[in-house]
Amino acid sequence: LYxxxxxxxxxxxTQKDKIIILKNKSLSSSSTQTxxxxxxxxxxxxxxxxxxxxxxxPTISSRAFTKEHPxxxxxxxxxxxxxxxxxxxxGSWNVVPSRCVNSVKNYINGGQFENDYNIVARxxxxxxxxxxxxxxxxxxxxxxxxxxxLSNLDYYKVHGYGSEPYDNAKFNEWAxxxxxxxxxGSLRLYKALKKLGFTIILLxxxxxxxxxxxxxxxxxxxxxxxxxxxxxxxxxxxxxxxQYKSEQRSKVVKEGYKIHGNTGDQWSDLQGFAxxxxxxxxxxxxxxxx
Numbered sequence: 026l027y028x029x030x031x032x033x034x035x036x037x038x039t040q041k042d043k044i045i046i047l048k049n050k051s052l053s054s055s056s057t058q059t060x061x062x063x064x065x066x067x068x069x070x071x072x073x074x075x076x077x078x079x080x081x082x083p084t085i086s087s088r089a090f091t092k093e094h095p096x097x098x099x100x101x102x103x104x105x106x107x108x109x110x111x112x113x114x115x116g117s118w119n120v121v122p123s124r125c126v127n128s129v130k131n132y133i134n135g136g137q138f139e140n141d142y143n144i145v146a147r148x149x150x151x152x153x154x155x156x157x158x159x160x161x162x163x164x165x166x167x168x169x170x171x172x173x174x175l176s177n178l179d180y181y182k183v184h185g186y187g188s189e190p191y192d193n194a195k196f197n198e199w200a201x202x203x204x205x206x207x208x209x210g211s212l213r214l215y216k217a218l219k220k221l222g223f224t225i226i227l228l229x230x231x232x233x234x235x236x237x238x239x240x241x242x243x244x245x246x247x248x249x250x251x252x253x254x255x256x257x258x259x260x261x262x263x264x265x266x267x268q269y270k271s272e273q274r275s276k277v278v279k280e281g282y283k284i285h286g287n288t289g290d291q292w293s294d295l296q297g298f299a300x301x302x303x304x305x306x307x308x309x310x311x312x313x314x315x
Contacts (some may be wrong), residue, residue: 084239103128107310113292116314118313127309129186133178139209139310146210149305150217156285158222163250165268165282166218167274167301169289170229170239172309174215174303175246187311200231202305205239207246211307214288224282225251228273228294230266232257266314271297 058061068155103125109115118285119130132138158164180199181187231239232258240254261269270293274284276301287294287301290309 033305071102088103099124100128107132110310110313111308115180115315120190121185121311123188126186126188129188132310133186138308142208142210144308145288145305146214149214153218153221153223153286153304156221159205161281162224162283164223165226165277165284166223167226167228167277167284167287168215169291169294170227170231170243171200171205172290172311173288173294173307174207174211174227174248175242176208177202178300179206181311191312192229197235199236200235203242203245205242205246207248208307211288212247218286223285226277226282227251227285228270229254229256230269233259266291266293267297270294271299274299275302 050248054278106115106122106125109127110118117182153166156164171177176201180196184192184195193202215225227243229239236254236256239256243251243254255273257269263270274287275298278284284301285303286300287304288307289295289304291314292306293314295304295306
């Protein structure tokens with residue numbers, strides 16, 4: 026507003042000076058009134074043009090915004106970034122911004138990540154309890170694996186909490202060790218769904234050649250009794266996660282299953298076609314998969 030005032034007030038003062046000079050030259054009253062009217066119209070036009078210039082010109086408007094709104098902290102900005110990424114408002118992104126690495130680290134290690142996951146699991150269990158299951162074994166719940174059932178936090182802790190570009194070879198070296206642990210919330214949700222009678226279907230982006238180690242890792246982490254484990258085959262290579270997982274869910278639906286719920290850490294686990302009646306997104310601020 027201050028900048029706008031500077032743009033407007035200076036020309037107005039100039040116009041007033043013109044009117045005073047005209048009066049001192051003893052112009053007639055009617056002439057003076059006419060001239061004032063014209064200048065008043067000119068002032069109004071100038072005001073409108075100046076206002077439009079401020080609104081349209083991003084440089085001017087951003088300077089005005091900066092003066093009126095104090096700069097927020099880096100920590101606050103990173104919290105906002107994490108919210109935008111978790112809600113899919115940030116769209117596709119490759120790595121955690123370098124300035125936000127400490128924020129992500131504190132979020133994961135400080136207890137808030139675990140609490141957020143537990144809240145999602147609690148809502149999922151509450152929803153599952155309201156479903157009347159049939160007796161045909163066709164009431165299904167789909168789970169992603171990495172960062173949903175199995176935690177790879179030990180891997181990402183030594184790779185910058187998602188600030189390093191994804192390296193498929195390095196991650197596979199970690200995955201084949203079979204050391205990933207479960208999340209407390211995911212294990213509790215999984216066991217609750219099994220007890221309620223849901224058919225559990227595991228749908229992962231891992232390749233078929235990792236089936237044996239993935240099954241062993243899942244059992245060691247406390248999971249058991251799933252109906253099937255779907256991994257990427259040769260015909261699935263090169264497909265986006267949304268396309269691949271949608272196609273696999275579609276096959277399940279064609280077999281007569283009703284997918285009541287789906288849990289994953291990526292929006293690509295949940296979106297597309299043949300989607301669940303209700304989906305539950307668990308937190309993951311470390312990477313994005315389209």
